[in-house]
Amino acid sequence: MLSVDEARERILTSVAPLSAERVPLSQSHGRILAAPLEALRTQPPFDVSAMDGYALRAADAEPGRQLTIIGTSQAGCAFDGTLAAGTAVRIFTGAPLPNGADAVLIQENAERDGDFLTPLAEVKARQNIRHRGLDFQEGDIVFDAGRRLTARDLGLAAGLGHASLPLRRRPTVAILATGDELVLPGEMPGKDQIIATSSTALAVMVEAEGGIAHDLGIARDTVADLKAAIARVRDMRPDVFITLGGASVGDHDLIRQVFEQEGMRLDFWKIAMRPGKPMIFGWFGETPLLGLPGNPVSAQICALLFLKPMLRKLQGRTDLLPSLEVATLASDLPANGPREDYMRATLSEGPEGIAIRPFDVQDSSMTRSLALADALLVRPAHEGEIRAGAPCRFLRLGLSD
Numbered sequence: 001m002l003s004v005d006e007a008r009e010r011i012l013t014s015v016a017p018l019s020a021e022r023v024p025l026s027q028s029h030g031r032i033l034a035a036p037l038e039a040l041r042t043q044p045p046f047d048v049s050a051m052d053g054y055a056l057r058a059a060d061a062e063p064g065r066q067l068t069i070i071g072t073s074q075a076g077c078a079f080d081g082t083l084a085a086g087t088a089v090r091i092f093t094g095a096p097l098p099n100g101a102d103a104v105l106i107q108e109n110a111e112r113d114g115d116f117l118t119p120l121a122e123v124k125a126r127q128n129i130r131h132r133g134l135d136f137q138e139g140d141i142v143f144d145a146g147r148r149l150t151a152r153d154l155g156l157a158a159g160l161g162h163a164s165l166p167l168r169r170r171p172t173v174a175i176l177a178t179g180d181e182l183v184l185p186g187e188m189p190g191k192d193q194i195i196a197t198s199s200t201a202l203a204v205m206v207e208a209e210g211g212i213a214h215d216l217g218i219a220r221d222t223v224a225d226l227k228a229a230i231a232r233v234r235d236m237r238p239d240v241f242i243t244l245g246g247a248s249v250g251d252h253d254l255i256r257q258v259f260e261q262e263g264m265r266l267d268f269w270k271i272a273m274r275p276g277k278p279m280i281f282g283w284f285g286e287t288p289l290l291g292l293p294g295n296p297v298s299a300q301i302c303a304l305l306f307l308k309p310m311l312r313k314l315q316g317r318t319d320l321l322p323s324l325e326v327a328t329l330a331s332d333l334p335a336n337g338p339r340e341d342y343m344r345a346t347l348s349e350g351p352e353g354i355a356i357r358p359f360d361v362q363d364s365s366m367t368r369s370l371a372l373a374d375a376l377l378v379r380p381a382h383e384g385e386i387r388a389g390a391p392c393r394f395l396r397l398g399l400s401d
């Protein structure tokens, strides 16, 4: 069995970023830049006043001296002339600085009488002026490719002179649940049935990670139904194909067998992790397949560890891997077996920073403890018994996990 790191490495090295497309700024939030972003203009484009007051020569701002006001400069309408010694121009915040001026005296420090101005304080050269290019200069590279765009970034992009941006295409993800026992949310389960839960959680995760989820519903555990689903996926050509269930060794676990008969190239099956051991990774032509285990906790943890980084790689991001933090264990744990363990746990503020307490029961069918968990405590394979107080690594769960 591969380790989690080896399995993820195999997946990530085999997928490449999708093509780029141009997208209007208003639809670019949360999307990934496909190319470095350059300033198409300089901001401010000219020297402007940072305050309401009077543009003048700093040397003329002698308290008590009388200057002549020769015009006005306001935002959007500059003073055309040139300011000579002994003169001043009424100016407002954001207005172009007149030629010949080198400072702005704020109006609180001046007394005006008709066309005459008496400074009440000195002002230094360059004071209260925003110089041309203070924010950015034409040709500056402001963002690298791979950046996920925030609201702030998009405001800046508008100022740089862009109305649309080159972004990575959003990956499309087809999600197929499998199992005779499943019904869709909202349907009434029959005598031996349960509600399919994982497709809902995975679709949310896909969309939050920038992808477009297509829920293909439920295929029955029959060769015919699985073949029909494969035919749909071939027509659809999604960027990723995900199946849920049927990945293990039971008589009705048909995914690997039927998919291989239908042309899937298997890359690997089984990972040394708990939960999630029987995950499948393969290819239908150009389409990667993640065959997630049926147990819903296993499926969702596999999605967190493998699907999310894959979606990031497809979108050209560079921050692919989940980052782990360190906390203090709040209860003793027995020795771990041969699989890296991802244990649902709660976090709290302890005397020595963050304390982590795993749930007592970790059965991979239990979705309530997954929903209530703050984190997954990550235990290395073969780790010995550990006591309360020991440092351990965890992966924090968020709104879209």
Ligand SMILES: Nc1nc2c(c(=O)[nH]1)N[C@H]1C(S)=C(S)[C@@H](COP(=O)(O)OP(=O)(O)OC[C@H]3O[C@@H](n4cnc5c(N)ncnc54)[C@H](O)[C@@H]3O)O[C@H]1N2
Residues within 6 Å of the ligand: 177, 178, 179, 181, 182, 194, 195, 196, 197, 198, 199, 244, 245, 246, 247, 248, 249, 250, 253, 275, 276, 277, 278, 292, 293, 294, 295, 296, 298, 364, 365
């Ligand atoms: N003899 C062995 N049995 C099992 C092994 C093994 O190594 N040897 N591995 C176990 C492990 S670990 C896992 S994980 C499961 C995974 O099995 P499958 O991927 O084949 O999943 P299913 O059998 O189809 O379903 C398992 C379980 O999950 C429920 N399920 C399935 N799909 C959904 C869904 N979309 N939403 C909610 N619940 C779902 C299903 O009803 C089953 O209860 O195999 C172990 N067995």
Ligand code: MOO
Residues within 6 Å of the ligand: 273, 274, 275, 276, 277, 278, 293, 295, 298, 364
């Ligand atoms: O590897 Mo399974 O996911 O433990 O239930």
